[in-house]
Amino acid sequence: MKTNIVVLLVLAVYFFAVATMYTVWSLIDRQSVEWAGTLAIGLSGVLTVFIAFFLQIQFKNQGGELPEDRLDADIDEGDPELGFYSPWSWWPIILAAGAAIAILGFAVGIWIAFYAVPLVLIALVGWTYEYYRGYFAR
DSSP states (O other), X not given: OHHHHHHHHHHHHHHHHHHHHHHHXXXXXXXXXXXXXXXXXXXXXXXXXXXXXXXXXXXXXXXXXXXXXXXXXXXXXXXXXXXXXOTTOXXXXXXXXXXXXXXXXXXXXXXXXXXXXHHHHHHHHHHHTGGGSGGGOO
């Protein structure tokens, strides 16, 4: 996490330097400041400072170093819990079909997307409650 903070702070310095150069260049070229680009680049620097500040606060509050910050850490120490997924579930395929029909509706005609709404809702409810009934009920 310390490396991420340093990289973000270096990136913020870069954005602020580019914003300054962009402003000077637009003053030389057009005799006025081009506000859209200047603000976009400057606010990109502000955003990176905000993220670095947030990570610094999180680093102080977590009470220890992350495995990627230690030189003696093993690869297995940084493995996150990925959660649980049912390999036999058909609901993701139905949800993907509903999403595909919805995207097709936005591309071809909005009326087609209305047919996708019930399919997406049924797939979401089915996937959410798949362990509440049948063979896999808990």
